[in-house]
Amino acid sequence: MTALLSIQGVTKVFGGLTAVDNVDLEIAELSISSLIGPNGAGKTTLFNCLTGLHRPENGEIVFDGRSLVGLRPDEITERGVARTYQNIRLFGRMTALENVLVGQHLRLKSSHWSAILRTAGQRAEEHAARESGRELLEFVGLEGQENVVSTNLPYGDQRLLEVARALGSRPRLLLLDEPAAGMNPRETDRMMELVHRLRDERDVTVFLIEHDMKVVMSISESVSVLDYGKKIAEGTPMEVRSDARVIEAYLGPEVAVQGSAEAVGK
Amino acid sequence: MRHDTVTRSVKTGLVAFACLSYLILVGIPGRIGGAALPSLALIAALVFWFNFRRNEDFRTVPERDRGSTGAEGKPGWQIGTNHAPAANDTVPLLPAGISGLNLHLGLAAGATTGLLIAICSSVIVAAIGNGVSIQPVFDKMVPLNVAALVGVSPGQIAQADVSPFRYLLQTVYFAGAGILAALAVTTGGARLTDAARSDRLPVNLSAPKILAAGRLAGLALPIVLLAFIVLLGLPGVSAFGSNEGTVRLLLTLVATGSGLFAHRLSRPGRERRIVTVLLGLGVLMMPFVLDQFQNSVMGLVFIYVMMGLGLNIVVGYAGLLDLGYVAFFAIGAYTYAFLSAPFSSPYISNLLLLLNISPDSPLLGYWMALPVAMLTAAIGGILLGIPVLRLRGDYLAIVTLGFGEIIRLFMLNMGELTNGPRGILEISQPSLFGFAPEAFFGLLSSQGWTFLLALISSALIAIVAIRLNSSRLGRAWFAMQEDEDVAEATGVHLVRTKLLAFAIGATFAGMAGQLYAARQINIFPENFSLFVSIDALALIIVGGIGSPAGIVLGALALKGLPEVLRGVDEYRIVAFAALLVIMMIVRPAGILPSPRRRVQLTAPEEQGPPELSDGAEEDFREPLEKKAAPLNGPEKDEAQ
Numbered sequence: 001m002t003a004l005l006s007i008q009g010v011t012k013v014f015g016g017l018t019a020v021d022n023v024d025l026e027i028a029e030l031s032i033s034s035l036i037g038p039n040g041a042g043k044t045t046l047f048n049c050l051t052g053l054h055r056p057e058n059g060e061i062v063f064d065g066r067s068l069v070g071l072r073p074d075e076i077t078e079r080g081v082a083r084t085y086q087n088i089r090l091f092g093r094m095t096a097l098e099n100v101l102v103g104q105h106l107r108l109k110s111s112h113w114s115a116i117l118r119t120a121g122q123r124a125e126e127h128a129a130r131e132s133g134r135e136l137l138e139f140v141g142l143e144g145q146e147n148v149v150s151t152n153l154p155y156g157d158q159r160l161l162e163v164a165r166a167l168g169s170r171p172r173l174l175l176l177d178e179p180a181a182g183m184n185p186r187e188t189d190r191m192m193e194l195v196h197r198l199r200d201e202r203d204v205t206v207f208l209i210e211h212d213m214k215v216v217m218s219i220s221e222s223v224s225v226l227d228y229g230k231k232i233a234e235g236t237p238m239e240v241r242s243d244a245r246v247i248e249a250y251l252g253p254e255v256a257v258q259g260s261a262e263a264v265g266k
Numbered sequence: 267m268r269h270d271t272v273t274r275s276v277k278t279g280l281v282a283f284a285c286l287s288y289l290i291l292v293g294i295p296g297r298i299g300g301a302a303l304p305s306l307a308l309i310a311a312l313v314f315w316f317n318f319r320r321n322e323d324f325r326t327v328p329e330r331d332r333g334s335t336g337a338e339g340k341p342g343w344q345i346g347t348n349h350a351p352a353a354n355d356t357v358p359l360l361p362a363g364i365s366g367l368n369l370h371l372g373l374a375a376g377a378t379t380g381l382l383i384a385i386c387s388s389v390i391v392a393a394i395g396n397g398v399s400i401q402p403v404f405d406k407m408v409p410l411n412v413a414a415l416v417g418v419s420p421g422q423i424a425q426a427d428v429s430p431f432r433y434l435l436q437t438v439y440f441a442g443a444g445i446l447a448a449l450a451v452t453t454g455g456a457r458l459t460d461a462a463r464s465d466r467l468p469v470n471l472s473a474p475k476i477l478a479a480g481r482l483a484g485l486a487l488p489i490v491l492l493a494f495i496v497l498l499g500l501p502g503v504s505a506f507g508s509n510e511g512t513v514r515l516l517l518t519l520v521a522t523g524s525g526l527f528a529h530r531l532s533r534p535g536r537e538r539r540i541v542t543v544l545l546g547l548g549v550l551m552m553p554f555v556l557d558q559f560q561n562s563v564m565g566l567v568f569i570y571v572m573m574g575l576g577l578n579i580v581v582g583y584a585g586l587l588d589l590g591y592v593a594f595f596a597i598g599a600y601t602y603a604f605l606s607a608p609f610s611s612p613y614i615s616n617l618l619l620l621l622n623i624s625p626d627s628p629l630l631g632y633w634m635a636l637p638v639a640m641l642t643a644a645i646g647g648i649l650l651g652i653p654v655l656r657l658r659g660d661y662l663a664i665v666t667l668g669f670g671e672i673i674r675l676f677m678l679n680m681g682e683l684t685n686g687p688r689g690i691l692e693i694s695q696p697s698l699f700g701f702a703p704e705a706f707f708g709l710l711s712s713q714g715w716t717f718l719l720a721l722i723s724s725a726l727i728a729i730v731a732i733r734l735n736s737s738r739l740g741r742a743w744f745a746m747q748e749d750e751d752v753a754e755a756t757g758v759h760l761v762r763t764k765l766l767a768f769a770i771g772a773t774f775a776g777m778a779g780q781l782y783a784a785r786q787i788n789i790f791p792e793n794f795s796l797f798v799s800i801d802a803l804a805l806i807i808v809g810g811i812g813s814p815a816g817i818v819l820g821a822l823a824l825k826g827l828p829e830v831l832r833g834v835d836e837y838r839i840v841a842f843a844a845l846l847v848i849m850m851i852v853r854p855a856g857i858l859p860s861p862r863r864r865v866q867l868t869a870p871e872e873q874g875p876p877e878l879s880d881g882a883e884e885d886f887r888e889p890l891e892k893k894a895a896p897l898n899g900p901e902k903d904e905a906q
Binding site: 051052053072073074076077078082083085089091092093094098101102103104105106108110112115116118122126129165166168169 | 730733734736737738739741742744745748749751752753754755756757758759760766
């Protein structure tokens with residue numbers, strides 16, 4: 001397995017705060033990897049650097065052999081990186097299907113002139129886009145909801161819709177920012193199953209931030225841990241779970257001395 | 267209970283007739299003219315409807331609960347969706363909430379009113395037929411308004427040149443149109459499901475029958491009116507004497523209004539196409555039927571419609587608050603002025619002399635100048651767009667406001683280039699294949715020609731705007747409006763999308779500006795003050811942001827109404843302001859809001875998932891979207 005995404009020495013500074021500090025990471029193609037760490041560890045900032053919302057001060061981000069640093073967010077999406085957001089950021093007044101259609105924006109090629117003239121090609125493309133949008137909604141489990149305005153969807157469904165919208169751009173790498181946050185156990189199970197299906201049926205590499213350790217430990221093949229912007233551990237879930245520095249980061253030094261590995265697993 | 271209902275509706279009809287009579291006595295129809303009845307009937311029907319809806323709200327919960335079970339229990343009332351394709355295929359004109367009871371009441375009230383008016387009119391006719399001199403009676407009453415109401419001018423009565431037959435004909439015609447209008451309004455908006463829930467309808471008068479009748483009435487109304495307008499247009503026909511002009515204006519307005527009704531009521535497919543054609547005919551007939559003054563007002567109104575549609579792309583679709591929109595209007599106007607007026611600045615004439623062109627003759631005709639004006643305005647839009655790309659909200663509004671003023675001050679102070687405050691005079695008129703339009707249409711005045719051009723341009727702009735809005739560009743605009751960062755991260759090229767919005771909006775303003783210059787003949791920098799921007803923005807907000815049909819209504823209300831209200835002279839601005847205030851209280855999202863705005867402005871808990879397929883702008887979308895409809899009603903009921 002080759003590395004689809006490789007991050008070398010990425011540093012992002014906000015004023016005096018180094019949010020991401022010289023982080024190296026590799027994401028293997030068709031893997032499911034997680035990024036964990038305490039609140040404020042710089043996980044979302046790292047995601048923002050990957051998707052072009054922030055420009056890192058230092059370091060190199062190589063996706064599929066080409067650098068992503070300095071590209072605009074839409075160019076990065078064009079290359080095949082899509083994401084969801086920690087606090088759901090759907091286009092609230094648009095319907096579910098329209099949200100997914102915006103996700104497909106990049107992959108639609110008909111010109112605006114053809115939209116004015118309503119050429120056969122444009123109509124066919126729109127029709128195909130709607131079909132595939134519907135198909136994506138069905139894939140994430142939102143069949144029949146396409147005309148519901150997205151703010152009116154239940155919370156868990158809004159998260160699913162974010163995934164569907166991200167899939168609209170046909171990404172190779174999908175960044176999920178706390179996909180299971182605020183979900184009940186049943187919804188969490190659904191989300192985990194979805195993540196597996198993303199990889200198995202859609203050939204999407206998944207890189208996710210998550211706080212729910214049950215999710216992290218059960219679905220990820222590799223886990224990286226950030227603390228105060230630095231990467232402090234990396235490895236399989238089992239390895240990370242027993243890493244003393246990780247336990248210290250999460251539970252404080254005294255607990256770490258006791259060496260209770262199970263504490264992290266909780 | 268049924269007896270009660272009937273009594274109530276008859277009472278309502280009596281009240282309506284009393285109101286109409288009062289209006290007649292006060293003298294309103296005399297000012298509006300002979301088309302008063304259909305208009306008043308429409309207004310009355312709308313009032314009934316509002317009234318009934320309020321009554322409905324008082325007893326919503328128990329009634330609905332009972333209704334959902336009662337509908338199944340009663341043998342005559344098993345109306346599933348498949349039993350009534352007629353009502354299901356049509357898009358409801360008015361929101362849900364009308365029950366069968368309301369339908370029935372409205373109908374009976376409308377019929378009563380119409381009947382009473384017909385009786386009164388026939389009494390008058392009978393009196394004339396028997397040689398009774400009517401005029402003294404009327405003189406003792408208020409100046410001959412009753413006659414005006416049924417479409418006979420005071421002069422005609424005075425000269426006794428009115429044949430009872432024609433009098434009767436017109437009475438019947440107007441009473442009929444009034445009943446049709448009342449019928450269409452009260453039934454047009456009803457949803458069958460709501461009607462079915464109410465178990466108060468008489469058994470022999472079933473909801474589907476009423477609905478079908480109302481639908482047919484709504485469809486018939488514009489046809490009847492159009493036929494009448496055509497009749498009016500025939501040489502030698504003068505039905506209304508001194509009120510002729512006003513009557514024609516109102517008739518065409520009512521005809522197009524009812525055409526819109528019919529459009530909403532019609533089934534998709536052939537029926538809708540026919541109605542659309544009729545509607546288009548009705549609208550296109552206006553410039554030919556109206557007089558010079560009306561045409562000039564309507565021309566201005568539709569120039570503002572063009573601007574409103576363009577500004578709507580920037581503000582309504584892309585969500586960029588642009589307060590300097592007048593700049594592009596001015597650019598379009600001055601570009602055309604430079605190209606077509608004898609005045610040219612020393613710079614330009616020197617250049618022309620170098621090129622061996624006489625500076626005195628117009629450089630380009632209207633049609634050749636059109637792309638130039640559009641292009642210059644578009645370039646202006648991009649030039650404004652580039653510096654404000656990073657600005658949002660209030661900051662954007664201030665900068666654009668400044669840009670609008672800069673252009674005006676530029677025109678004012680660059681005297682050598684623009685002739686400064688003296689303006690540019692004698693701008694040439696749009697021709698038709700090189701001839702003056704009068705050569706083609708004897709019927710069409712010069713103002714009518716401007717109006718016709720504005721109408722056609724508005725239609726083209728509306729089509730372009732609607733189509734762009736329903737394409738991927740429109741989705742990108744809306745996504746950008748919702749969340750700029752996420753839109754960019756989802757793959758929307760922000761710079762291109764924003765600049766396109768500015769450029770397309772500016773292009774349309776340029777078109778409007780050019781037509782405005784041609785209409786005014788002489789233009790001055792003061793024509794392009796901040797108030798033009800404010801008017802354009804206000805008409806969008808009044809009409810309903812994002813909705814082209816709303817913009818037309820907004821322009822009529824904002825630019826047309828003050829002119830119509832000239833009859834009320836000193837009170838007209840007060841009346842106008844009051845209308846605006848009432849409007850914003852009654853319909854805060856605008857007269858005809860786009861479905862999306864409705865989503866924004868209504869509290870989420872009040873409504874179920876709204877379907878987005880019932881707005882005018884959504885008409886071009888694929889019918890597949892209508893699958894959402896079942897989500898509205900049934901689920902909500904189960905939840906309760």
